Structure formats: structure tokens, C-alpha cells
Amino acid sequence: MSVITIERKVLEKNDAIAEQNRDRFRAAGLFVMNLVSSPGAGKTSLVERTIEALRDRVRIGVIEGDVQTDLDAQRVARYGVPVVQIVTNGGCHLEARLVHDAIERLALDGLDLLIIENVGNLVCPANFDLGEAMKVVVISTTEGDDKPLKYPAMFREASVVVVNKSDLLPYVSCDVQALVSNALSVNPALRVFETSCTTGLGLPDWCDWIAQEAGRGHA
Amino acid sequence: MSVITIERKVLEKNDAIAEQNRDRFRAAGLFVMNLVSSPGAGKTSLVERTIEALRDRVRIGVIEGDVQTDLDAQRVARYGVPVVQIVTNGGCHLEARLVHDAIERLALDGLDLLIIENVGNLVCPANFDLGEAMKVVVISTTEGDDKPLKYPAMFREASVVVVNKSDLLPYVSCDVQALVSNALSVNPALRVFETSCTTGLGLPDWCDWIAQEAGRGHA
Numbered sequence: 229m230s231v232i233t234i235e236r237k238v239l240e241k242n243d244a245i246a247e248q249n250r251d252r253f254r255a256a257g258l259f260v261m262n263l264v265s266s267p268g269a270g271k272t273s274l275v276e277r278t279i280e281a282l283r284d285r286v287r288i289g290v291i292e293g294d295v296q297t298d299l300d301a302q303r304v305a306r307y308g309v310p311v312v313q314i315v316t317n318g319g320c321h322l323e324a325r326l327v328h329d330a331i332e333r334l335a336l337d338g339l340d341l342l343i344i345e346n347v348g349n350l351v352c353p354a355n356f357d358l359g360e361a362m363k364v365v366v367i368s369t370t371e372g373d374d375k376p377l378k379y380p381a382m383f384r385e386a387s388v389v390v391v392n393k394s395d396l397l398p399y400v401s402c403d404v405q406a407l408v409s410n411a412l413s414v415n416p417a418l419r420v421f422e423t424s425c426t427t428g429l430g431l432p433d434w435c436d437w438i439a440q441e442a443g444r445g446h447a
Numbered sequence: 448m449s450v451i452t453i454e455r456k457v458l459e460k461n462d463a464i465a466e467q468n469r470d471r472f473r474a475a476g477l478f479v480m481n482l483v484s485s486p487g488a489g490k491t492s493l494v495e496r497t498i499e500a501l502r503d504r505v506r507i508g509v510i511e512g513d514v515q516t517d518l519d520a521q522r523v524a525r526y527g528v529p530v531v532q533i534v535t536n537g538g539c540h541l542e543a544r545l546v547h548d549a550i551e552r553l554a555l556d557g558l559d560l561l562i563i564e565n566v567g568n569l570v571c572p573a574n575f576d577l578g579e580a581m582k583v584v585v586i587s588t589t590e591g592d593d594k595p596l597k598y599p600a601m602f603r604e605a606s607v608v609v610v611n612k613s614d615l616l617p618y619v620s621c622d623v624q625a626l627v628s629n630a631l632s633v634n635p636a637l638r639v640f641e642t643s644c645t646t647g648l649g650l651p652d653w654c655d656w657i658a659q660e661a662g663r664g665h666a
Contacts (some may be wrong), residue, residue: 266486267569267598268590295570297596318600320539320570348598349570350486351514351539370589370612371487377516379486379567381537393589399618 242356245324249331249359256336259442260344262322262360264382266375267348269368270392272300273425274434275343279307281435282341286442289339291330293322293347300345310334321352324359341442354381361441362387369393370400373407376414383414388421390434395424461575464543468550468578475555478661479563481541481579483601485594486567488587489611491519492644493653494562498526500654501560505661508558510549512541512566519564529553540572541565560661573600580660581606588612589619592626595633602633607640609653614643 301313
């Protein structure tokens with residue numbers, strides 16, 4: 229029982245700091261996206277393609293969250309955008325406090341869009357508000373169409389689902405219609421994008437939507 | 448600080464129950480494997496192919512762990528082996544207590560091999576001993592070759608790594624040699640299998656190894 233109490237306290241404390249982050253993002257007129265998925269669903273590739281497409285019209289910053297290594301920050305830094313790596317040292321999700329510290333190292337007023345790439349984990353990050361405008365869950369076609377039913381919390385907490393790696397559909401047993409229908413059964417309000425970072429399919433729609441959100445000064 | 452203390456107590460309590468489970472497995476002469484991976488790496492397909500190949504010579508039982516649904520237990524039950532579904536209701540990993548309760552519903556003395564399929568999560572299950580003889584980590588080629596470096600705890604805790612979905616290699620940017628080399632840099636003692644549950648590649652070696660381990664009465 230004491231564990232449950234502690235967990236609730238951890239979440240309450242996290243939510244309080246998340247609200248502080250949200251206030252800062254709002255003051256800076258910044259659209260902030262918390263990108264979540266299983267390991268290897270393609271979050272970093274999606275970030276790379278998004279920066280390539282948008283960097284001339286949207287000022288983008290990135291926070292990379294990983295259990296270990298700064299490999300993802302290295303990948304993203306090549307595109308010339310400001311990036312901060314958070315290493316959780318075994319931690320299975322980002323917390324608002326870590327983001328609070330990371331944004332000290334970013335000039336928020338000079339950005340329109342902040343992408344926070346969470347630790348690859350389809351379970352734990354669902355519970356932790358970071359102060360974002362919305363969670364975006366990326367699901368790869370290779371993971372199978374049953375995943376929204378098996379990991380519902382993440383799809384319930386997200387506002388957007390990106391079905392990625394659509395180029396692999398001919399080679400895997402994944403029914404995209406079933407996947408989307410399963411996701412919508414958990415959360416009917418989800419906005420859906422279908423993308424391939426290899427062929428580029430779906431990326432223009434995705435990027436146009438982000439540019440629009442970032443232009444709104446959403447937070 | 449109090450949270451860290453609680454966490455250590457949770458792990459200590461878990462380990463004590465895991466030892467009880469291990470004693471029971473040993474008494475029953477049972478080889479027990481804790482199968483871990485990201486969501487959608489192919490654990491359930493690997494279990495299905497393994498049962499198909501071995502059911503005439505190895506008596507197999509399965510415990511399925513999922514955040515929600517009994518979809519995996521339904522899949523496995525079709526093969527006529529005893530299966531118990533654990534639903535964690537949001538929990539991000541199996542704990543020894545849950546397995547302790549689940550094995551009450553299995554006739555362990557009538558089994559040679561018990562496969563415990565953990566929740567799809569490459570982070571949290573690494574910390575929780577269930578009483579198994581070994582952890583087997585499944586990694587899909589679609590997840591990318593950097594994952595052992597980014598999620599090292601799981602590869603450190605495992606005794607075996609199965610590189611699955613090798614049939615997709617022509618279509619994804621994954622260097623299997625780099626993947627294996629990254630895994631071995633984290634844990635040089637790892638035994639490595641490369642499999643495809645679609646083409647069957649590598650499954651005979653994998654199954655022969657399991658049959659051998661199960662024949663030893665390992666626990």
C-alpha cells in the first residue's frame with residue numbers, strides 16, 4: 229500500500245512540474261510534442277525527416293530521451309537544430325523534472341516547435357505529463373495490428389497516432405485498417421497519419437499539420 | 448530518497464518470491480525461460496513456432512504476460528498446450544508474485560519446459576527475476592542495430608539473444624553483424640540465434656537448443 233501512495237505522490241509532483249513547463253512553453257508561444265513509441269518504431273527517423281522538411285519555415289528544437297547513449301542526439305544534431313540529450317541511466321520514461329532541467333539549455337523564445345523524443349517504451353511514458361501540448365504515439369507496421377488493444381493507456385493518452393514503416397506492409401502480417409480501428413476503439417479522438425520515412429509516403433501531410441500547429445503558437 | 452528505498456524493498460521482496468518459484472521449478476525438473484522484448488518483436492510468433500516444432504518431444508506450458516487482453520493466450524491455446532494469461536492491468540512488467548500465482552494453475556510435474564512471455568517492454572522487465580533459468584531477449588531486425596547500446600540492462604541480464612524477423616533484412620537498414628557485436632559488447636556471454644518465424648530460418652537450431660536444455664532438467 230505504501231508503494232501505491234508513493235507512486236501517487238511521484239505522479240502528483242511530476243504533474244506540478246509539468247504545469248510549470250507548460251506555462252513556460254505557452255509564454256514562449258511554442259508547440260511542444262511528446263513523441264512516444266516502442267523501441268525501434270522509427271521516432272528518430274521521423275524527427276529527422278520532419279526537420280529536413282520544415283527547417284526553412286519552422287524553428288525546431290529537440291530533446292532526446294534515452295536510457296543510455298547520446299546516439300539519437302548525434303543523429304539529430306547533424307541537421308543543425310538545437311538538441312539536448314537526456315540520459316535516464318536505466319529510467320524507463322522521461323519525467324517533467326528532467327525536461328524542466330533540459331529546457332534551461334534551449335533558447336525557447338527562438339523556437340516554434342519543440343519535439344521531445346521519449347524513451348522507447350509503450351507502457352510507462354503514458355503516465356508522465358511533461359508539459360507538452362500533446363502526446364504523439366508512433367506505431368510501426370512491423371509491431372502488428374493488435375498493439376493498441378494490448379497497450380491501451382498510451383493510445384488513450386495520445387492525441388495523434390502515426391502508423392510508420394508503411395513501406396514494409398507487403399512483407400509483414402499487419403492490417404493497417406485493423407490497427408487504426410483498434411486504436412480508434414481505445415480513443416475515438418485520435419488523429420491518424422500513415423507514414424514511411426523510407427519512401428516519404430505521408431510525410432507532407434504530417435509536416436503540414438505540424439507547421440500549422442506550430443504556427444498557431446499552440447502549447 | 449524514500450522512493451529509492453521502497454524500490455529496493457520491492458525488488459528484494461520480488462527476489463525472495465523468485466527464489467521460491469525457482470525451487471518449485473527445480474523440484475519439477477523444469478526448464479523455465481523468461482522471454483522479453485519490445486512490443487511486436489515477435490515473442491508470441493516464436494512461442495507458436497517453438498511449440499509446433501517441439502510438442503511431440505517436449506511437454507510445454509506457457510504463461511502469457513500482457514498489460515491488457517488475453518489475445519496472446521488465445522493464440523497459444525490453439526496449439527493444445529496449457530497456457531495461463533496474466534493481465535497486469537497497466538503494469539509494465541511481470542513480477543515473481545504474479546508468476547507464483549499463475550503456476551498454481553499449471554501441473555508443473557507434467558511439463559519439461561515453461562515459457563514465460565513477459566510484457567513487451569525492453570526496459571522494466573530486466574530488473575525482475577521471476578525464478579527463471581534464464582532470460583531470452585528477442586530483438587527484431589526492424590528495431591535497428593543500435594538497440595543493445597541504448598537498452599543495455601536487458602542484454603546484460605539475458606543469457607540468450609534471438610535476432611528475429613531476419614526475412615525483413617532486405618527491406619530495413621539493420622546491420623545484423625553490428626547488432627550482434629553491439630549486444631556482445633554489453634554482454635560477451637550471450638548466446639546468439641538468428642531466426643525468421645515467417646521463413647523458418649534458424650528455428651531448427653533454436654528448437655534443438657531448447658530441447659537439449661529442457662532434457663537436462665535445468666532450472
